Amino acid sequence: MMAKPRLRHYGALAAVAWLAGCTVGGTDSPQARLTTPVTSSPAAVSTGGAAGALRQVPELPAPPATVGGTEQPVAVGDTLDISVFQVPDLSRPAQVDSTGRITLPLVGTLPVAGKPLRAVEAEITRAYGTNYLQNPQITVSVKDSVSQRVTVDGEVVRSGVYPLPQTASLLDAIALGGGLSKIADANKVYVYRDINGQKLVANYNVADIRAGQRSDPRLYGGDVVVVFSSGSKIAMQNLKEALGVATPIARLAIP
Incomplete structure (x- = not known):
């Protein structure tokens, strides 16, 4: 039995089967469409x-919010790991809620969705350094990301x-x-x-x-x-x- 490509999940992605649908040897079967290279202008x-x-x-361009392709922005549902040097009570995971914000002790909520990780790190550092800590050293990493x-x-x-x-x-x-x-x-x-x-x-x-x-x-x-x-x-x-x-x-x- 002829093997079939296992395309699923992605609506518009089936269009590539049509893109690859140039006839080979007079054949116009679905398999021919799926196994023929795209011959239109790349x-x-x-x-x-x-x-x-x-x-x-x-070539695919990098997503525009990735800071020149080097960093993927924080998204809703991501869990960030906040580490405050020598202040374990403030070090904790923080999940980005449906409004794109995280909630931290003392400083309250901060908008983070759509921002690069280093920008979030700088914002949290400013928030703690303004009123609560002297020269805070804060590191932010992605613990889990749905995006x-x-x-x-x-x-x-x-x-x-x-x-x-x-x-x-x-x-x-x-x-x-x-x-x-x-x-x-x-x-x-x-x-x-x-x-x-x-x-x-x-x-x-x-x-x-x-x-x-x-x-x-x-x-x-x-x-x-x-x-x-x-x-x-x-x-x-x-x-x-x-x-x-x-x-x-x-x-x-x-x-």
Whole structure:
């Protein structure tokens, strides 16, 4: 039976199947659409002119709130770990509530959602230093983040949603999914990213990245990685399965 890509979860992401739908050898099957490289101009491929339409780009830009791509902003639901040097009573975890604020002893509530971690650290330091502590030394880190997760799907060993380590790359995300499956096409790995409501997608060749011929792109929370299958590998897999069934029968027929 022909293997099928395991696309789920993401509405507009199915558009890439249409983008990859150039006919091969006169075939116009769903499998052909899913295993054919995008042949339109990589500079700008769009599924339509409406806002939020999927557009293919050569490289994905970093999200605008990441301070030049170096730091992901704090989001609602994140849990921050506040450490105040030599003041253990003020050191504690603080969860960002639905209004984007955290609540701390003495200083009360502070708005943090959408701000870089270092900016939050500086704001908490000012809040304590103004009225309560002399030269406070405060460190803020992310203990748990609902926003810093990546979806890995398609032809990987274990598709799913995974916590994204700091400075994680595309190869890191594929490793979280257990690596490529036996029928994966290393040339057809797509990364999807939402930038200010615009859905962008870029195609990466994992073999080139591993060979050092292309840089390993950094991923950010909310990214989706989809690995498509290889038509030739599917055909070979089907052939092996067919031979595996046929061989015992052939042996029985031999005198």
